[in-house]
Amino acid sequence: GEDVEQSLFLSVREGDSSVINCTYTDSSSTYLYWYKQEPGAGLQLLTYIFSNMDMKQDQRLTVLLNKKDKHLSLRIADTQTGDSAIYFCAETRYGNKLVFGAGTILRVKS
Amino acid sequence: DVKVTQSSRYLVKRTGEKVFLECVQDMDHENMFWYRQDPGLGLRLIYFSYDVKMKEKGDIPEGYSVSREKKERFSLILESASTNQTSMYLCASSTMLGTVDSNQPQHFGDGTRLSIL
Numbered sequence: 001g002e003d004v005e006q007s008l009f010l011s012v013r014e015g016d017s018s019v020i021n022c023t024y025t026d027s028s029s030t031y032l033y034w035y036k037q038e039p040g041a042g043l044q045l046l047t048y049i050f051s052n053m054d055m056k057q058d059q060r061l062t063v064l065l066n067k068k069d070k071h072l073s074l075r076i077a078d079t080q081t082g083d084s085a086i087y088f089c090a091e092t093r094y095g096n097k098l099v100f101g102a103g104t105i106l107r108v109k110s
Numbered sequence: 111d112v113k114v115t116q117s118s119r120y121l122v123k124r125t126g127e128k129v130f131l132e133c134v135q136d137m138d139h140e141n142m143f144w145y146r147q148d149p150g151l152g153l154r155l156i157y158f159s160y161d162v163k164m165k166e167k168g169d170i171p172e173g174y175s176v177s178r179e180k181k182e183r184f185s186l187i188l189e190s191a192s193t194n195q196t197s198m199y200l201c202a203s204s205t206m207l208g209t210v211d212s213n214q215p216q217h218f219g220d221g222t223r224l225s226i227l
Contacts, residue, residue: 004152008150031215033215035218040119040220040221041220041221042114042200042218042219042220042221043153043200043202043218044218045215045216045217048215088152088153096141096160096204096206096214097143097155097158097168098216100152100153101152102150102151102152103152
């Protein structure tokens, strides 16, 4: 199929780790992206991973890529209330296009 | 920093009106995109453009058209607005530098929330 799939909702307590999962479809995707959308705002690029990597760490964010299973995850360590947002994963398609998942709503409880 | 500016944050129009949504980017990006965002559906690509006066249909172009007369500006046009076009509209841009496989993330504006009554 053509879809990028994500779970719709995740609720965590402040200080815990959050893990947001995504499965994609195109094995030729060269880059996979995570975007964050805060209420009333556009999408902000959080991080990305090149398809020949299996892990990338950037401060509190860790991206894991399992290319065999076409599975991507975003781990947020020490989740804060400011991390509450919608998180989108996206895969590249030929011609500079991105295909987005439906987004995962992350709710952080204090 | 890349700045993508959408002319309106909120817009209310009537059924049958012709609606223009404007987007401007200041990074000399070749590529520009229009998406609509609906709950549970994520972002769906309406139209995109690789260069001035060029346009390509995305996944849901019906009921929309676009105009790219200048490199920095990409307009989305609803020829005759209908209630099912009530949505959040997001504009994005990216560079064409490097190969088609190089890292070219898209940079987004803040969105226009359009209501058609």
